[in-house]
Amino acid sequence: MNDKIPVKDVTPEIIEYDLYEKRKKIYTRAISGFFQKIRVRTLWVLMLGYFLTPWMSWHDRQGVLFDLPTRQFHIFGITFFPQDFFLLAWILIICAFGLFFVTTLFGRVWCGYTCPQTVWTMVYMWIEEKTEGSRNQRIKLDNSELTWTKFRKKFAKHALWIAFAWLTGVTFVGYFTPVRDLVVDIFTLSAHPWAYFWIAFFTGATYLFAGWMREQVCTYMCPYARFQAVMFDPDTLVISYDYNRGEKRGARKRNVDPKSQGLGDCIDCSLCVHVCPAGIDIRDGLQYQCIGCALCVDACDSIMDKMGYEKGLISYTTEQRLEGKRSHILRPKALGYALAMLIVIGAFFTFAGDREALGLDVIRDRNRLYNETPSGMIENIYTVKVINMDQAMHTFELSVSGLKNMTMIGRKTVNVRAGEVRSIPFSIQVPPTSMIQQNNTIYFKVRSIDQNYVLEKITESRFIGPISK
Ligand code: SF4
Ligand code: SF4
Structure with a gap:
């Protein structure tokens, strides 16, 4: 007789789940059609725009140059100085409202047609198709053993990807440093170390994002992809x-x-x-x-x-x-974005209209309070900075007032190109009898003397010296 009680093993089975699903590689098939034609044409416009813009010259200067060391942004003849950066902020706000407006009407057209991630990925997919073949050929290639043919195809693809990424990186840095000098410096190994760093950074980012990550950038990394749903x-x-x-x-x-x-x-x-x-x-x-x-x-x-x-x-x-209902183009959300955009455009032009075309900075030499010249004059030293924010070159005349019998020692006229800052060293001499007090207010004036319209700017400074007894 069996006196054992039958038991059932109820120890829970431990099943391990991976919380992160492995990415399944997407093998896209090339297709042509009405919308793909639009995408390809858009791609050409954007690519040519991106790669050629830094090479365009405008009045002897690179057309678009974001010159960070001098804190001047040159955009086809218009120079933005640090004091103008609020205008760039307005432009960004206009672009943001424009994008919201378009998204509300047309959904993800930005993502599908013009986003750099989409455009660069299209180029990378095209290279992939040319080097590794069609969708089925690529699947077969990836599942095959490593052979010379497979190595050759993979090598060609990655070499072209890296070359295109490098061109992208050099062009990007060329927006921030004169591109013609940059290219020469790269090939003579005399570029600034930061230039090499940023080229390497953008080469790596392009290769990674457009070559390897592709749709993952849109799905997991892009913040715009996430919040644009609220505009729908x-x-x-x-x-x-x-x-x-x-x-x-x-x-x-x-x-x-x-x-x-x-x-x-x-x-x-x-x-x-x-x-x-x-x-x-x-x-x-x-x-x-x-x-x-x-x-x-x-x-x-x-x-x-x-x-x-x-x-x-x-x-x-x-x-x-x-749902079989009628769609409306004009609706409160779209009109709201359009209205906001128009208000910001209005504000932009109001501020842009008030933008000064001439700047004047006067820096007094603080190393010495004053000098006494052999002829008995009191002398103060200054550096005058004339900032021409106009679209044309001007000849400016400098003058000073505030005390009797002031003499300016230095250049009184100066040519300043559009977007240029000229520093002019000056000394001002005053006879001791003109001194009203130890610390006197004086006025520097700069005035254009070559155009129908006059640019003028007056800035206050100090003149220090002993009071005559
Ligand atoms: S027929 Fe069906 S499966 Fe084929 S493309 Fe159209 S929707 Fe897709
Ligand atoms: S991303 Fe959207 S629009 Fe493009 S093919 Fe896929 S489902 Fe269609």
Whole structure:
């Protein structure tokens, strides 16, 4: 007789889950179509703009140069000095409201067509396609053993990626330091160490973001991708799959009426998934990873064409239209952003109109309070800085007032180019009998003498010396 009581092992089984899902590599398939053509044209405009702008000259100077050491930003003839930086802040605010306005109306067009991450990733995908082949060839290559052919293809891809990233880095630094000198300095190994550092930094960032991380930047890193959802409303354009028309999805022969088989218009070919750079299936509904590139629209339209169905199973639409309601372009949120943008534009022009075209700084030499010259005059030393913030070169005349019989020793006229700061050393001599008190207020004046319109600026300074007894 078995006197043992049967027991059941109830020790809980320990199952370990990884909290971080490993990234699944996305193999996108190239597609052409109406929206892809727009994207490619946009890409050309942006790329040419980015790479050529620093090479353009404007009045003997680099057209766009953010000269940090002198704290002057030159943008096609307009020079922004530190005192003008609030104008740049206004421009950024205008751009922000402009972006909000466009996003409210058209959804993620910025992300899908113009964001640098999207544009550079497109170039990197194109290089990948040219070096490693089509989507299927790339999948096969990645799953194959390392051979000479595989090594050669991978090497070519990464070498081109790094070369393009390097060009991106050099160009970026070329916006902050004269690009022609920079390129010569790089090849003669005489560039500033910081230039090498920033070129290396932007080369690495471009290679990493556009080559390796791609959609992960949009999904996990981009703050704009996260907060733009608040700008969406039911009338915002989104890319959407027409569920009612597409379902039930399934394969069928070309000339068969899908309804007779109980099918919708989606033939379940997965082309819309294969072209998606975010690696999502738009048929599962609107997803935050979707960057609105419309490649799935082009893909599905090409299938609809082949099947002889009406295009637009996946299309730009709005939530309202999907529910069979009317969409509105003019609505409170969009009008609010437009109004805010117009107000900021108005403020910008008001402040820009008040912007002074001439600056004058007077720095008194503090090493000595005053000198007594052999001829018995009291002398103070100054450095006068004339800042020409106008769009043209001017000849300026300098003068001083405030005490009787003042003599200026130094250049009284000076040419200053647009956007230039000229420092002029000066001494001022006064006979002791002119001294009113030990510390006197004097006025420096600078005035343009070469144009129909007059630029003038007066600045106060001090003249120090003994009082005559
Ligand atoms: S779902 Fe369509 S629009 Fe969205 S990212 Fe993918 S391909 Fe682009
Ligand atoms: S491309 Fe169009 S037909 Fe093909 S799976 Fe996607 S939605 Fe269906």
